[in-house]
Amino acid sequence: MPHMLTRRAALAAGAAALSLPAALRAQPAEVKIGMIHPVTGPLAFGGSQCRLGGMTAIEDINAAGGLRSLGGARLLAVPGDAQGKAEIAASLVDQMAEQKVAGITGCYASNLALAATQTAAKYNIPFSIDSGIADSITARGLANVFRFFPNNTTMTNQAIACLDALNKAAGGPAKTAVIVHENSEFGTSTAKLLGERLGTIGIAVKETIGHATPTRDFTNVVLRIKSAAPDLLLITNYPNEYQLLLRTVYQQKVNLVAAYSVSGGGFSLPFAKDQPQVSQFMIDYNHWHNPHDPRAIAFRKRIEDAGHVFGWEVLFGYFAVRVLADAIDRAGSIDPARVNPAFAASTFSDDWLPYGPTRFVQGQNQGARGLGLQIQDADIKAIWPAEFADAKPVFPRPRAS
Amino acid sequence: MTGAAARTRALALALAVLTLLPFASHSQFFVNLAMLTAISAALGQAWNIAGGFGGLTSFGHAAFFGLGAYADAILQTRYGLNPWLGLPAAAAFGGGAGWLIGTATFRAGLRGSYFALVTLAFAQAFGVLANSLDITGGGSGILVALHPGAGRFQFTDRRAGYALAVALLALATLAAWRLSVGRFGAHLLAVRENEDAARALGVPAVRVKSAALALSGALTALGGVLYVQSYLYIDPGIAFSAERSVEMLLVAMIGGAGTVLGPLLGALVVHAIADTTRSLITTPGVAPMLYGVVLLLIIGLLPGGVVRIAAVRGDG
Numbered sequence: 001m002p003h004m005l006t007r008r009a010a011l012a013a014g015a016a017a018l019s020l021p022a023a024l025r026a027q028p029a030e031v032k033i034g035m036i037h038p039v040t041g042p043l044a045f046g047g048s049q050c051r052l053g054g055m056t057a058i059e060d061i062n063a064a065g066g067l068r069s070l071g072g073a074r075l076l077a078v079p080g081d082a083q084g085k086a087e088i089a090a091s092l093v094d095q096m097a098e099q100k101v102a103g104i105t106g107c108y109a110s111n112l113a114l115a116a117t118q119t120a121a122k123y124n125i126p127f128s129i130d131s132g133i134a135d136s137i138t139a140r141g142l143a144n145v146f147r148f149f150p151n152n153t154t155m156t157n158q159a160i161a162c163l164d165a166l167n168k169a170a171g172g173p174a175k176t177a178v179i180v181h182e183n184s185e186f187g188t189s190t191a192k193l194l195g196e197r198l199g200t201i202g203i204a205v206k207e208t209i210g211h212a213t214p215t216r217d218f219t220n221v222v223l224r225i226k227s228a229a230p231d232l233l234l235i236t237n238y239p240n241e242y243q244l245l246l247r248t249v250y251q252q253k254v255n256l257v258a259a260y261s262v263s264g265g266g267f268s269l270p271f272a273k274d275q276p277q278v279s280q281f282m283i284d285y286n287h288w289h290n291p292h293d294p295r296a297i298a299f300r301k302r303i304e305d306a307g308h309v310f311g312w313e314v315l316f317g318y319f320a321v322r323v324l325a326d327a328i329d330r331a332g333s334i335d336p337a338r339v340n341p342a343f344a345a346s347t348f349s350d351d352w353l354p355y356g357p358t359r360f361v362q363g364q365n366q367g368a369r370g371l372g373l374q375i376q377d378a379d380i381k382a383i384w385p386a387e388f389a390d391a392k393p394v395f396p397r398p399r400a401s
Numbered sequence: 402m403t404g405a406a407a408r409t410r411a412l413a414l415a416l417a418v419l420t421l422l423p424f425a426s427h428s429q430f431f432v433n434l435a436m437l438t439a440i441s442a443a444l445g446q447a448w449n450i451a452g453g454f455g456g457l458t459s460f461g462h463a464a465f466f467g468l469g470a471y472a473d474a475i476l477q478t479r480y481g482l483n484p485w486l487g488l489p490a491a492a493a494f495g496g497g498a499g500w501l502i503g504t505a506t507f508r509a510g511l512r513g514s515y516f517a518l519v520t521l522a523f524a525q526a527f528g529v530l531a532n533s534l535d536i537t538g539g540g541s542g543i544l545v546a547l548h549p550g551a552g553r554f555q556f557t558d559r560r561a562g563y564a565l566a567v568a569l570l571a572l573a574t575l576a577a578w579r580l581s582v583g584r585f586g587a588h589l590l591a592v593r594e595n596e597d598a599a600r601a602l603g604v605p606a607v608r609v610k611s612a613a614l615a616l617s618g619a620l621t622a623l624g625g626v627l628y629v630q631s632y633l634y635i636d637p638g639i640a641f642s643a644e645r646s647v648e649m650l651l652v653a654m655i656g657g658a659g660t661v662l663g664p665l666l667g668a669l670v671v672h673a674i675a676d677t678t679r680s681l682i683t684t685p686g687v688a689p690m691l692y693g694v695v696l697l698l699i700i701g702l703l704p705g706g707v708v709r710i711a712a713v714r715g716d717g
Binding site: 039040044081083085086087088090091094095097098111114115118119121122134136140142182183184185187188189192210 | 428429430433434437532533539540541542544546547549557559628631632633634636637638639679680686688689
């Protein structure tokens with residue numbers, strides 16, 4: 001009986017099989033990561049950028065061998081288009097829960113994140129926020145919601161400190177300001193915080209002007225700014241309105257000590273390159289990489305070489321996935337009951353952001369921070385604080401001519 | 402029984418079966434889509450009462466939706482009232498606003514496109530107010546705390562929310578049906594077809610139109626409450642956007658304005674197209690584009706609405 005398996009041969013085969021590495025014995029399962037962003041509609045650019053970052057992170061994690069504690073399980077992206085609507089963002093969470101995602105990242109805009117995280121809380125799915133900045137996203141006591149990046153209060157406080165430092169270093173030429181903001185959650189809450197804090201650094205707010213998203217004609221807004229004649233123009237809104245407003249300010253030759261934004265949606269490399277005169281010397285307090293870290297330089301080059309626009313949204317999408325994957329890997333499970341505590345205990349440090357040590361308190365990373373940035377000669381430069389700066393600030397800006 | 406009547410009954414039966422289907426589903430995603438469709442149908446039906454039966458083409462029904470949503474959210478978050486009380490409060494706010502807007506505009510003799518613009522202006526004005534006032538949370542909106550439980554009007558199982566949406570849809574459809582057979586409905590239709598002739602026959606046109614707008618506003622406001630209790634968040638963009646107003650009239654017009662079954666069919670068609678394309682196509686932009694093309698085809702080929710296929714217009 002030449003084809004019959006002897007007991008000795010069977011035992012030998014079994015022993016050989018047991019000695020194989022785990023990865024060869026069984027194909028590792030895929031771990032699904034949901035990504036909810038507005039990739040159509042008025043917020044499509046930022047949402048697509050976040051998605052690009054998330055996809056890049058998944059590519060990197062898989063290329064590095066996947067999730068080691070899960071036998072090298074590969075990550076699989078489950079993208080969803082929220083179309084800028086809160087109810088669709090919530091609906092996508094239901095859909096992703098049924099697809100058994102291990103975690104979700106998103107949602108670029110705060111109002112989408114607020115609705116989506118409430119729904120995710122019902123399933124206890126770990127939710128890694130990328131660019132939703134509203135404090136309330138993590139301040140509601142939801143145990144499944146985490147933000148690696150700074151919240152609105154942090155950004156606004158630091159933006160005020162940056163503005164104060166720049167103003168004092170120049171001898172205090174800025175004494176008055178007009179605030180222009182978009183009138184949804186993001187712009188309104190930032191404008192409110194700014195209005196409260198500017199007085200503490202000796203700058204009086206002459207006027208606060210809200211506008212809808214979308215708005216396409218800023219003539220009247222700029223005429224109001226011109227008649228108020230402030231030293232500073234403070235802006236907080238989304239990309240199109242940001243750039244249209246600044247273009248109108250340039251066209252109307254409004255004289256300012258500085259135009260300054262906090263988390264300026266339109267403060268981007270395409271803006272700097274496409275409209276060099278309009279964008280020149282614009283200052284923004286925003287999210288950015290550490291310009292002295294070679295990994296950051298290489299990452300930017302990689303994104304740009306692939307034909308994409310590099311911006312902070314890409315970094316957000318990227319690290320929102322990285323920090324979530326790290327939590328799943330450390331939990332050694334996709335069970336939310338294990339991933340959420342692992343996320344809360346994260347000390348993730350494999351990043352090239354200008355952050356301090358990672359420490360989550362009520363879902364918010366305490367080490368997160370932004371940088372003072374300025375567009376100089378069609379490029380974005382870090383100007384504050386000095387330890388991360390790669391250029392000197394131009395403050396006050398030259399008079400409009 | 403005429404052929405048209407038989408087809409109407411068959412269609413009504415099919416819709417009833419479709420309505421019951423989600424209760425048998427364990428997919429929260431599917432039930433959520435069904436709930437959004439039912440809310441959309443209810444809002445379309447509410448618009449239909451004024452816009453379809455009364456010919457009061459409103460471009461600003463989001464005003465009523467937003468009033469209801471904010472009434473519910475404010476009463477529970479600011480004053481600690483049980484959210485179930487949001488339902489009668491919202492109906493009162495929506496109905497009251499409908500009556501006031503109606504009385505003011507109809508007494509001023511505004512009709513047709515002028516009335517449409519006035520309603521649009523009201524929705525915009527409410528949006529500006531919601532953006533500016535502290536009580537509405539300004540642009541930040543209002544976040545309702547997560548406290549799952551029937552007593553707090555929050556349901557972990559979306560089938561409960563769906564049941565409420567179906568109840569609202571049934572209420573709105575009952576109201577529309579009453580209009581199609583009752584005396585008040587006859588007055589409203591008479592005013593729609595020829596207001597001067599109706600007045601000459603003794604129909605109190607201003608009161609009839611205002612009452613229709615009040616009824617429509619109250620039902621629309623109830624839809625706002627269901628939205629808030631489902632998603633626990635409201636902001637001015639969600640509440641008062643022109644897009645929300647357009648969806649209500651789109652649902653009624655795609656289905657067949659001025660018919661009882663039209664908004665139900667319209668919501669089914671609009672959501673089936675939107676949700677199916679969104680689920681199946683992940684390439685950005687393709688799904689909304691396809692949605693637009695299909696809507697254009699329906700509008701172009703069926704100007705009287707989908708309900709025309711069953712030839713049930715008028716008595717549908």
